[in-house]
Amino acid sequence: MIIELKDVKKEYVAGGEKIEALKGVNISINRGDFVAITGSSGSGKTTLLSIMGCMETATEGDVRIGNRDVDTYSDREKSLLRANYISFVFQNFALMDKYTAYENIELPLLNAGVKRRERKKRIHWAAEQLGIKDQLEKRPREMSGGQQQRVAIARALASSPQVILADEPTGALDVDNTKKIMEILTDINKCGTAVVVVTHEKEVAAYAKRTIRMEDGCIV
Ligand SMILES: Nc1ncnc2c1ncn2[C@@H]1O[C@H](COP(=O)(O)OP(=O)(O)OP(=O)(O)O)[C@@H](O)[C@H]1O
Ligand SMILES: [Mg+2]
Known part of the structure; x- marks a missing residue:
């Protein structure tokens, strides 16, 4: 088990208003997994990825990374996780x-x-x-x-890394490059690295072995 989320909720407060970005999400990422996360804009995909990568902390629920509760990791250990265990890929390349x-x-x-x-x-x-x-x-x-x-x-x-978390990695690319990048991620996955890809495109999701749909902060 690489990452496991149980009943995870995430609340943001913006402009005095509460936003429930995640309303009790369960998901686990295991060795060899290739998961696509789809869903409309604002459904909580990036929030979910950020919590899985311990870039953000959950408001409620359990997050386990490498069979250990994230709350037990020190800041130094968390940055080591982000350096050795989890890698991010972003739409704008960063x-x-x-x-x-x-x-x-x-x-x-x-x-x-x-x-x-x-x-x-x-x-x-x-x-x-x-x-x-x-x-x-x-x-x-x-x-x-x-x-x-x-x-x-x-x-x-x-x-x-054990897992690559990619947030719309092909969102800024044309059809040919999208195909090439997804083939690369498929090869990386075949070598044993788990891959999680957030995407709007069903052609991209088709590369994954498992697809998860989000709607309004929930996995449906
Ligand atoms: N830092 C933040 N502060 C306040 N609200 C936030 C923050 N980040 C996200 N949200 C809110 O949480 C909800 C989920 O946002 P999130 O970015 O996870 O959606 P998304 O599914 O990734 O959308 P998109 O497809 O547009 O990238 C939205 O209502 C968003 O406005
Ligand atoms: Mg997003």
Whole structure:
């Protein structure tokens, strides 16, 4: 079991108003899983992903990561989880413009305290997997959207996570690049990494082994 949520609720307060973004959600992510999360805008998909990745804390309910209650993790341990256990991929790639592709992939490894030689090895391995070895010295603005998303996935992969949580990873890509990125995520999944993809597109959800639909803060 990689991630398990039981009766998870999340409440936001914005402008003096309470918003129930999650109203009691149960989900578990296991080794080898490939899950698509679909649902309309505002249904709670990003909130769910953020809680699964311990970027946000639940208002109520149990969140277990690596068979341990997240509340028992210190801040330092949580950041180690985000460095070694869980990787995120975002719709807008979230690369740093001032850094090259190589440096972007390197950043989380630096934060995780990985030594230089090992960093280099992992960056070249991840770049090889994503077919971007010839792009490593480029900066994000010198790359296409599809290339940038490959760099972002290489960054996610380089830390050898148990699970990749991707929030609309193909939302900014055309049909061809969408297909390529989903094929890459499928290959990564075949190698044992669990993959969770939030998407609006049924063509994207079709790559997953299991689809979960959200509606108004609930899994339906
Ligand atoms: N930081 C926040 N503060 C206040 N309200 C928030 C916050 N984040 C999300 N919400 C609210 O929680 C609800 C769920 O938002 P969430 O971002 O999870 O939806 P989503 O399914 O990812 O939508 P989309 O498909 O548009 O990305 C929405 O009503 C949203 O306005
Ligand atoms: Mg969202």
